[in-house]
Amino acid sequence: MNILALSGSPRRASVNTAFLRAIAALAPPDMEVEVFDGIAQLPVFSPDLETQGRPAPVTDFADRIARCDGVIIACPEYVRGLPGGFKNGIDWLVSGEELITKPIALAHASHRGDDMLDALRLVLSTVSTRFSTELFLRIPVANVAPHDISAHLEPHRDEITAYLDTFATYCQDPAPQ
Template structure:
């Protein structure tokens, strides 16, 4: 695709009043020079200028665009995108697994966007009679899985197995067409969680997931009481996470180039 010039930005910014601003994860819709509308997930800082209604847009993570050209300060040409959906198997507010995934977002390489799925505990109990016509919240999960290039999972061990709420989420994906073949990386927050990891691998393999081994790691967060900032700052754990994410991105990019 030839380089295109982005000249219009819209989405959640459309309702901004003069001088207002938003910062955070947002889906931007960028209209290219050939009128092609491109959906871009990005961490952004968007400000509507008070005088002429124009918007100033600063991208804190380079958006995953291939063959698109941003003039001026954007400076991102031909960047390969990888979209990951991060899912924690724990419902605990202070979960080390969830903190590990948030640390991964902090350390994600250029060209990678990590979105967190936070509704595991809100999913209804799995009902096989509804597998083909599931509730809206399940359809939303399946849609997120379908849009993601890969899934990043961090799951604790409970009673030597997979926590019930997370297994319930996986059960809702068994009959989906979005999950089979999906690349998955496993981030284990405790070396002691070997039984859960073995059970999780068996379930994922049964569901026809593709577990990417170079992107799957075990870090020792047991009894360390570290938040995502502390995890990301730890030299050894930081290197493990960065190496795993780069391996995951490389694997996904490689698969995308296979004819």
């Protein structure tokens, strides 16, 4: 099973990206978790650009989503909402097929950010029939340096592996018609 762990942060030293990498390292042997940290490489979406074919970074992003069995998203809150760059990435995919039946779950690295989570849940429920509103992992590590996050997740190892196992089962369920 191939899972794409999508970071909503455009930052190089991102807590969310490090959080996803640490989760990926705890995946079971039959699950490969690829972390995508390239959201800042996508050009600003306009329907005008779509008529000329997708730019290469968008094609790469869309292909990774199309190929995977499910997507886990970790995203920071910006100004009580979604970071513009992350919403831009979703906007690029709205006219495509990649997200429509893709299993998606959230992982959250902060004790804050609930306004962003509400907005993200609304967006994902709109673009995918298989966004799980129930499956949710929240481990507050927003104040931890990215290189220390792995160690901070160690006490949560069982919770994380249970989350990944449940998501794997969810990904294998037939999509609703």
